[in-house]
Amino acid sequence: MVSIRLNGMANAMVTGNDLYKSLGFSLSMKYQSNYYWQSFLINGIVPSVFTVDAALRYTFRDSRFYIKAGGTNLLNHYYYSILGGPQIGGFYYTTITCSL
Numbered sequence: 001m002v003s004i005r006l007n008g009m010a011n012a013m014v015t016g017n018d019l020y021k022s023l024g025f026s027l028s029m030k031y032q033s034n035y036y037w038q039s040f041l042i043n044g045i046v047p048s049v050f051t052v053d054a055a056l057r058y059t060f061r062d063s064r065f066y067i068k069a070g071g072t073n074l075l076n077h078y079y080y081s082i083l084g085g086p087q088i089g090g091f092y093y094t095t096i097t098c099s100l
Contacts, residue, residue, distance in 0.1 A: 007033050022060070026070075028053040042084045049079040069094045 015026040034048045055070025076090035 009033070018059075022058055024057040024059070026053075026055045026057075037083045039082070039084070044083050046081065046083060047079070049077075049081075051075070051077075051079075064099045065097065067094070067096050 010031045011028070013026065013028040015024070017024045019025060030049075030051045030053070032049050034045050037044060037046045051073045052075055053070070053072045054074055055068055057066055057068045059066040071090055071092040073088065073090040078087040078089045080087050
């Protein structure tokens, strides 16, 4: 059994432009260990969190237009960054961009 303990934050990202014809991608993983939160309303431990973000990008032939689809927190595990604050879930998007 292997056990890894990280204190603080760790980020890893892999990207590829024109991986296959006009298709590109990005993949990002983020980890934040638990920490003590203190405010005038509430005190306590904020649990650790691990998230995965990814996106695919397709560039059209004239290379001025591209479409991108992706998401943050793809696993949709709800977490919060401060005690008493809102929970953060997955966010998914599609964009179409024209460069002038």
